[in-house]
Structure formats: C-alpha cells, structure tokens
Amino acid sequence: MTMSNTGGRRRPPTIHDVAREAGVSRGTVSRVLNGGHYVSPAAQEAVNAAIRKTGYVVNRHARSLITGRSDSVGFLLTEPQERFFEDPNFNVLLRGCTQALASHDIPLLLMLAGTKDERRRITRYITAGHVDGVLLVSSHSGDPVAEELREAGVPLVACGKPIGLGSKVSYVAADDRDGARDMVRHLLSVGRRRIGVVTGPLDTPGGVERLAGYKEVLAEAGIEIDDRLIVSGDYSRASGEAGAERLLAQAPDLDAVFVASDLMAQGVLTALGRTGRRVPQDVAVGGFDDSSAALAARPQLTTIRQPYDRISAEMVRVLLAQIGGEDPAAVILPTELVRREST
C-alpha cells in the first residue's frame, strides 16, 4: 500500500480535486469558473459546493500561461521621486486605481521608473507581457517609456493629456482650462484686478492649459495681460515660494495670485506671510487640485477640485476596455471651485 499524500504537506486543491468532489469533469469546473455558460444548474451547484468545501482558489499562473493574459496591471510612475513624496494627489490616484482594480479582482503592480536603469528594466518587464496594461502617471512631455510602450502596443492610459505622444494614446484628465477660468473669474468676482499666476511646468498640459484659462478670462474682462504677473514653478512647495518672491519683486501691487497647484500655493502663502501681507485681505490666493495640502494650509485654500476619485475610476475603466480590445479614448472630467478662507 503506497502512501497517499493525505498526511504530507498540505497541497492546495486543484481544479481536479474540485471536479472529483463535484462528480464532474475539469472542463465543467473551468466553465463554471469562467462565467458558467453551457453548464446545467445541477452541475453549477455541485461545482460551487465543491469549491466551497475544498477551499479552491484558481491558480492564476496556470491560467495566465495558457490565456496569455496576466490579469494584472501596472501603475507606472516615471516622475522623479520627489514629486511622488510631496504631491498628495499621487496618493489619491494610487489608492483610487488600486480599489477600482480590486473590484475587478485585478492586482496592481507598483512600478517606479526614476532612473535610466529602472526605466529599461521596467520597459522590458512590461513589454514582455507581464502586465496586461499600464496606468501611466507622467505628465511631462517626451517621456521615452510611454512612447516605447505605445509602440509596443501595450494598452496604456495616461493621467493627464500626454503632450509628447501621438493622439493614439488614451488619457483621462480634468478640464484644466475650464478650472483655471473658474478660479480667475472667482478672483475677479471678489474684486481683484492685479492677479498674478504661478503656472506649472510649461511642458505639461496642466501648466499650459491653466495658464491659457487665466489669460482667456482676463482678456474677456478687458484686463491687459502683464508678463510681470506670470511666473512658472514645478509644482513643488519650494517653487511656489520662489515664484511668489519673483512675483512680489516684479509686481508688488498684486492683489491676488492664482497658483497652479495647492502645494505651490502653500509656498506662496509662506512667501506672502514673510512680507507681512495678509491672506485674503491684502492678497487673495487660489490653488488648484483640492489636495490635502489645501486643507493643511493656513488659511485653508480656495481651490479647484480635481475629481481624482473619478479620474482613477475612469482610468481603470478605459484601460480595461482597451485590454478588452476597444480603441483608445480620451476622457475629460469637469472641475469644481471650492471656496475656503484664502479668497
């Protein structure tokens, strides 16, 4: 009598064990697992009972081996690392994507491609088919990773419109220009006329579009664009502080600043405070993002809310659709003015 493996190390149950338990074949169990088409109610029930009894969980590796899909997606960050730390938006986005994917039972692989080496390694990993698609967070133009992935035909959804890439890549973005318009209109409505702006990097759509919205509204209001009222930052707190100092030097009479991110707006508040200017009495400050930085700031920031929960949900939806064979799509979501203490 040979020893069965009953007493040995517990081996996870396979589809075979389930089939035997349910008194059906592998094929029937597999069909139940994949939607239950062409399965009789009796078999369906028997299989489900057997799955519960055995504690069976599908072996994704075996499945992937034959289907060619990995049933996982990558969340790829090609920004330099500092932004990841500082920017609260990334957290929200990452969490939203993770949860949206989880509801489809799809794990998210976090990929950081800061250095050249990392980029090569990760590109290789992705193009080898180890993930079915990629959620890309990298707004800067000329991102070589994104371009390579697009060429390799990897399903891809960017957060924010990717400037450098051809139009054939999906993206989900908030309506930057419209948000900027709302904010500047709001600043006008509270009586401000000398409105400065700290833009984002001008090689990002957020940088370009928000500045465009600013200019449009001023033009509509018949206010001349004054170049001394326009400076650029890189979305970091420090660059906001530096930007505000340049603004104050070039145009000490300004009575409002529209800042292209909440984090930079924090820096602006610091710089204004240092010169003794009160916010909002002397200078109104409007941010952008409605990130946690907006609430952390003193005074709390009036800002433009980017619907990050919806953005992440849409990114996942579009990506899964694309993995399923649909064409790339662009989704633009509306923003919302959130009024707090700084205006």
Add this chain to the structure above:
Amino acid sequence: MTMSNTGGRRRPPTIHDVAREAGVSRGTVSRVLNGGHYVSPAAQEAVNAAIRKTGYVVNRHARSLITGRSDSVGFLLTEPQERFFEDPNFNVLLRGCTQALASHDIPLLLMLAGTKDERRRITRYITAGHVDGVLLVSSHSGDPVAEELREAGVPLVACGKPIGLGSKVSYVAADDRDGARDMVRHLLSVGRRRIGVVTGPLDTPGGVERLAGYKEVLAEAGIEIDDRLIVSGDYSRASGEAGAERLLAQAPDLDAVFVASDLMAQGVLTALGRTGRRVPQDVAVGGFDDSSAALAARPQLTTIRQPYDRISAEMVRVLLAQIGGEDPAAVILPTELVRREST
C-alpha cells in the same frame, strides 16, 4: 508548403527559440537562466548571445507554475484609508520597498484592505499563494488579517512591532523609546520643565513606547509625571490640534510639547498659534518621524528622524530571507534627533 508563423502576429520567443538559436538544449538554457551552474563557458556564452539576439524574456507564469513561487510580494495596508492619505511616511516606506524589491527583480503588489470585504478577498488571494510574502503596514493590535496570514504560514514582515501577534512574526522598527528619550532630553536641555506629550494610539507600539521614553527621562530628571500633561491622538493632524487644546486647558503653563508624530505636531502648532503662543519662544514643540510634514510646518519642526529608507530596505531583506527559509527576525534601528526651528 504550410505557412510558418514568421509572417503572423509576433509571438514572444520562448526558451525553445533560445535553445535552437544557441545550438543547445532547453535544459542548458534554463540552467544559464538560473545561475549558470554546471554550464560550460562556451554554452554559457552561446546562450547569452542567443538571449540578446532573440530578445528573450522569461515567462514568469510558466516558471511559477512549476516552482510554486510567484516571485512577487504584497505590500499590505490594513489601516483605514485616511491615514494612507495623510501620512507622508507611508509614501517613503512604499517607495523604499518598491525600489528594494526592484533590485531583486521582484514586483510589488499594492494591497489595500480597508473594509471587511476587501480583507477577506485579500486574505484569500494571499493564502492562495499568489504572492510569496507580505510586507505589512498595520501597527494596530488585533489585526485579524495579520493573524490569519501568520497562521497560514505566509512569510510576513511588519513595519513596527505588532502588538497583538505572537512573537513569531518578523518586524522592523525604529527604536521608538530611545527616540522619545532623545527628544525629551533635548527639550530639557533647552530649559523646558513643563513638558506635555501628545501620544499616538495606545494600542500601537509607537504610542506606548514613545510615551514610555518620555516618562523615563522625566523620572531620571527627577520631574514628577503630571497626568494633565499627557493626552493621546491618532496620528492625524486633527487629533494633534484637539490634543493640544486639551493640554492647554489642563495645563496652560506648559512650556514644551513632545508630539508623537510630525503630522500631529502640525496640528499642535495650529492650536498654539490660535492662543497666541509663539513657537519656540513660549512653547517648544518636538515632533517624531521627520516626515515631509516636519519641513512643511512653520516653524520647521525639530523632530526624531525615523530611518525609513533603512527600514524599508531591512523589511525587504528580512522578508526575502524568510521566503528563502530562514526564521523570523526582529530588527530595531536607531533614530536620530534633527534640530530645526521649533525648539
């Protein structure tokens, strides 16, 4: 003449293709891929050339199917979601772990287990063997997920000492008690005597240990412990603010506050500012973590630096060792006082 697949959809090269190209067998290619033992230099070279030429990348699913390993690890967050957003430490930890794993070519799966449903799903996923091990970020005691994983024998490394679990689980932590001692000694050294404390949750090791360090140093200095100087928070900014208000009500004469996290310290600063107290002139404030919040605060916080880069590196090292069959281990890392403007 049948059509070869040369003209069809490009199919990724397999180990077979490499073997044919190199003029050796699958087995030899496999041996090269796995360390190159028992392979002649000539074969070694031929295989490497063939790999370069074909652009071969190993199919991890096929490998996993037979080895039983997944060559991936999970980063599991069982905290409620708010903390993830607010706390800058998570970012640092997450990034550090991702990078440390990347250098071993191991992808990180991000797992968020906020709700009961998510917890069940994720436990199932992990115990099914879809990851080789888990990096656990959850300091609260009585975490059911951690306990289940431990029982299931899943390699596990916690960040911070897990109170609830048996001693058989690995963890990496900063020396909380010693850090707290350093900070309180520092406050004493700048002449403070009425030192309040805002602790973390007392069901977390950080909460307990940092308070213990505080008490020890005061005892050594011959200062009586005054319960009115001790309040607890939950590491959130808001709880810091509330805690400071309670402290000020109970002991308006305090001249320093040791706060168990930088984020809470930000709240403390806000509350102090509201009562007109100057920091550090009237009240010195010491934080803990040296997170980005410490630099963002005005004044910038004197704080205890937790070596998160080393913590993440150690977590990964210990986890990989454990996956490799070694026994669980505990690692305690030293902290460092960082003096800034708030003391």
Add this chain to the structure above:
DNA sequence: CATGCTTCTGTGAGCGTTCACAGTAGAGAA
C-alpha cells in the same frame, strides 16, 4: 582495464489551467 568521480548536457514528465473538439441526450421538425 575497470571503476569511480566530477562536470556537463539532453530528454521526458508534469505543474494547473483553458481551449478546441468530439460526443451525448433530449426536443422539435420533417
């Protein structure tokens, strides 16, 4: 010359799943 050892190589089997296909049973139509 046989024997053993070490280093290297190829081969068959099998990991757990899905897919294509063949087949069965029953219902309805001719």
Add this chain to the structure above:
DNA sequence: TTCTCTACTGTGAACGCTCACAGAAGCATG
C-alpha cells in the same frame, strides 16, 4: 422514424518552464 438543432459534458492537447534523471565525456584512482 430520422434528422437537425441546442444544451450540455468530457477529453486530449497545449501553454513555457523547471526538475529529476540518464547518460556522455574526461580524468584520476584502484
């Protein structure tokens, strides 16, 4: 009856890899 159609079920054959094993070659030892 006989045929066709639909609903359902079971059975090989992969998928691409690693592992165990068998064997070959080279060299030293008995």
